[in-house]
Amino acid sequence: MKTSVLISVMLFLLCGMAFIPTEASAGPGDTTVVQTFTFNWPGSPKEGTFLFPPADKRFEKILMYYTLKCDPKQNPACGEWDYLTYTRLFHHTGRFDSTGKEIVERYELGRFITPYGIGLDLGEGWTWVYDVTDFRQLLADSVHLKAGNWQELLDLKFIMIEGTPPRDVIKIENLWRGSIKLKEFAAKVPPRKIDLDPRAKMFKLRVTTTGHKFSNPTNCAEFCPKIHSINVDGVRRYQWQIRQECATNPLYPQGGTWIYDRAGWCPGMPATTQEIELTPYISGSSVFLDYNCEYDEYGNYIVETQFVSYGPPNHNRDxxxxxxxxxxxxxxxxxxxxxxxxxxxxxxxxxxxxxxxxxxxxxxxxxxxxxxxxxxxxxxxxxxxxxxxxxxxxxxxxxxxxxxxxxxxxxxxxxxxxxxxxxxxFETAPVYNSYLVISMRTNKAAYETYYEILNAAGKPVFTKKNLLNNAIYRDTIRLMPGCYEFVIHDYGDDGISFWANNDGSGSVIFRLTGGGLWKTMNPDFGKEWRMQFTYSSLVNVEEIAARPVDFSVFPNPANGALEVTYSVDVPSQLRLRLLDVLGRVVKEIDPGTVAPGKHRARFDISDLAPGNYFVALVGNGAVIRKVNIIIVR
The missing domain is CATH 2.60.40 (Immunoglobulin-like)
Structure with missing residues (x-):
């Protein structure tokens, strides 16, 4: 993709269709944005027909941006429960059945399970991205879509990056689909013979299966582990454990059991799609595919599968x-x-x-x-x-x-x-000029938890293990200047405070030796919580003031030049240093030995990038005074 993306902001409206096209001169790497449903679109779920680029337009990649925002008209605003939602495309084939009704093929572009919304805030919207390049032939001209639910507000757009894909889609077709009881899986998901398109050279199977229902002897199919597998011409070629980890969900904490591992999904995340490359196992003009899973008497799966046929690779070395x-x-x-x-x-x-x-x-x-x-x-x-x-x-x-x-x-x-x-x-990690103090109060399951400090290479330099229940620990992290990462781990995947257990509540508070409350960690973090930070070169140098010293910097914020005023009461050997946020000297003024009295100096900062800096008055190798400044443009 080109680093400068061309996006037109012109909105074309015609017969209820919305399309944001690029300019006519668009080329590889340029981007077309098709805006479909918006936050204020009526209906639950939302439904409409939208104009996409013509089928002969070639795209390297097509991404579906699925953005949710809380609805202030609802109580709670983000919806209380986790619900299944679908983004579906209805392909009008132009063919008719024996009754004269048009045959419409339904394709699932994406499946999403809403988060537990009590106490949740999605701000101006959270965006999840689906790769829907395999559906290019269907995402052309007039496209009939249906998506969303009655809880959260939805914005749905398609980002279409023009260019040559790694391989061209020849055909996509639905295979097994529907809501299927586990005890009937073998009967409802029989082996399928697929006649291959003679133009196709490569093949893939897409499988999106999520398990639902519990409160039965095996808690199937939402919470029970099961092995799923794909046989190709009678030989098992691929298998996976459908239950997946949820305690590392980026959308946390939620007002429910968001940490519990589930079958093919987590609250507040897209359903998991297995993309199974079948090319090495297929030869001839047809193939038999068989989808199997371990048996259970309880629960059901929602299954959606597609068989995708491709041409050969478009590049040899890329x-x-x-x-x-x-x-x-x-x-x-x-x-x-x-x-x-x-x-x-x-x-x-x-x-x-x-x-x-x-x-x-x-x-x-x-x-x-x-x-x-x-x-x-x-x-x-x-x-x-x-x-x-x-x-x-x-x-x-x-x-x-x-x-x-x-x-x-x-x-x-x-x-x-x-x-x-x-x-x-990106945002920058915090930079600190004094040591970090970690105050931790454990819960009643302290054996599950430990924390460590990693250096820039990811190696532990400090570890706190073997913690006692309901205890308070305080550690001052005295390390050399550099980049570090605090990581707290919980073997129970339930953080140090979670409403649905009997472990009690713990806490972690970060302070600086210079004083002040810096940061409180959210204890409902699931599996782990991470925070990177930098100690500057000033971290192990305390200011000294054996004699009164006046020190001021003007203006602040500054642009172009910086005036420094300082005074001493005895002859002193001093230096003025301008440092970046990592404590590196970017400019220095050496006035030599200064006489008692008031003095001024001037830094030319016109060549420095905007950001945070420090002005330090240094004498006898020690920082006498330092001031944080901001350079603006």
Whole structure:
């Protein structure tokens, strides 16, 4: 994708259809936004027909942005319970059955389970992203959609990135679907013979299955673990455990049992879709597929599956960066952000050639850039999370935008440049000039919990284990300047305070040795809670004032120049230093030995990036006075 995306803001309305097109000169990497339902759209669920780009327009990727916001007219505003909701496309085929009724095929673009809304605040909206590129042939011209529910407000838009996909969709077709009792699964989900499209070279099976009902001897199918599997021509080729972890949900805490592991879903998250690559196991003109799961007498599954046929890979040697998880200020990444240490990205092999090496360049736009050589082995369309080495971020201009670019796949040229670069907006991790004090009060299940401090490389430098019940601990974290991460773990996946157990309530409060309440951790965090922070070079240097010293800085905020006024009552050897938020000296004035009395100095700051800085008066190797300032433009 190009780093500058072209989006037209013109809204075209025709016969009740909404479409935000790009300019006629759009090319690869440019983006078309199709706005469908909005927060104020009437109806529950919402339904309408919308104009999409024509079928002959080629798109590299199509993303569905599903945004929910609390409805102030409801009580509670976010809805009390977790409900199943669907985003469905109704394909009008133009064919008719024997009664003269048009045949309309229904496709599920996405399934979502609403959060427990008591006490929940979604602000101006939370956005979940679905990759719906496989439905490109159906997302063309006039498209009939239905989505949403009667609780939360919904905004639904489609982000269509123009260009060449890794492979073209030839055909998508529904297979097994419906609400199916577990005890009837084998009968209702029989083996299927699929006649293959002669144009197709590659194949995938999409499976979205969620389990529901409990309060029975096995708590099936919402809470019971079951193995699901896919047989191809009689041979088991793929299997998965349907129950998934919910205690790391980014949308937390919720007003219900949000931490409990469930079958294929979690409250306040999209349902999980298994995307199963079948190409290695298919030959000939047809294939038999068989979907199985372990038996149970109770509960039911809601099943939706599609068989997707593709052409061959469009590129031989191509790699892409497909996600920046950290740094990223997006709601779905709040568990691991903000950061000051190792960025976390996802790369993908989008070429037919096995990917064994890749250069990854990264850094804030307008600041320092680092390059890392990744090595490994990725087949076509396989993805890999990559922890990039920590580096010196320095200072930067142009806002908090982080850029990642991949290049030199397997040491050669990349055949498709438009998926090589991605950017994210981010917030900076806090920087502190005095030590962190951690005050913890344990609950009645302290054996489940411990916390640790990790350095920039992710290695523990302090660990607090073997805690006692209902005890109070205070630790002052005395470490050298640098980036660190506080992590608290809970083996019970229920934090240190949760309404639906008998563990009682604990708490964690962070303070600074300089005084003041800094931050209180939400104890209803589920599995773990993380916070990165930086100790500046001033953290282990206390101000000294053996003799009275007047020290002032003007203006603050400052733009262009900074005036410093100071006075001493005895001859003194002094330096004035301007430091960035990490305590690095960016400018220095050395007046030498100054006589008693009042003195002035001037910093030229016209060449410095906007942000937070410190002005320090240093004498005899110690900081005598320091003042926090803000540089603006």
């Amino acid at each position: 790699a892409a960066v497909v996600e920046i998880k950290a740094p990223n200020r997006g709601e779905m990444y709040n568990r691991i952000n903000p950061i000051c240490a190792r960025p976390l990205v996802v790369i993908q092999n989008t070429g037919a050639e096995i990917l064994n090496s890749l250069d990854i360049s990264y850094g804030p736009v307008g600041g320092n850039t680092n390059t890392y050589r990744w090595t490994g082995s990725l087949k076509f369309l396989e993805k890999k999370e990559v922890w990039l080495p920590a580096f010196n971020w320095g200072t930067w201009s142009g806002g908090n935008v982080f850029r990642v670019t991949v290049s030199n796949p397997n040491g050669g040229s990349d055949e498709y440049a438009y998926n090589n670069t991605m950017e994210s907006h």
